[in-house]
Amino acid sequence: MGFVEVPVVVTNLDSRQKVELCGLVDAGATLTVLPRSVADSLKIHAKSTSKVMTAGGPVAVDISSAEIEIGGKKETVRIAISDVIDKLLIGVTTLEILGLSVDPVSGQLRESMYLLY
Numbered sequence: 001m002g003f004v005e006v007p008v009v010v011t012n013l014d015s016r017q018k019v020e021l022c023g024l025v026d027a028g029a030t031l032t033v034l035p036r037s038v039a040d041s042l043k044i045h046a047k048s049t050s051k052v053m054t055a056g057g058p059v060a061v062d063i064s065s066a067e068i069e070i071g072g073k074k075e076t077v078r079i080a081i082s083d084v085i086d087k088l089l090i091g092v093t094t095l096e097i098l099g100l101s102v103d104p105v106s107g108q109l110r111e112s113m114y115l116l117y
Helices: 037-044 092-100
Strands: 004-011 017-023 034-035 048-053 057-070 074-084 100-101 109-111
Touching: 017 037, 034 037, 034 048, 034 057, 037 057, 057 092, 074 092, 074 109, 092 100
Parallel strands: 034 074
Antiparallel strands: 004 017, 004 057, 048 057, 057 074, 100 109
16 A cells, blocks of 8 residues: 555644644554654643553653644644654544545545444
């Protein structure tokens, strides 16, 4: 399928300061990951820390929230702030919250239905 890259607007919930970035959709990741440098520039501060599983094993990351906008759809989502990853990664929970999924044929994002049961 290859990589799915999309324009993403990330907004600080308190100051409403925002930035537009190119995000890489990672359907294997649970949370959206924001590089520390971007979080710092937007003044998004950690609310907690959590252990997450990476290819290299478990690591602790800072957790916060931000408004994420993709394709005109925007919602508040939980994010991980990474000291290691230098690119915005869009995780599956953000896709689900926004009502989006990856079309495996086209490799693009498409609207999807929410699952209620």
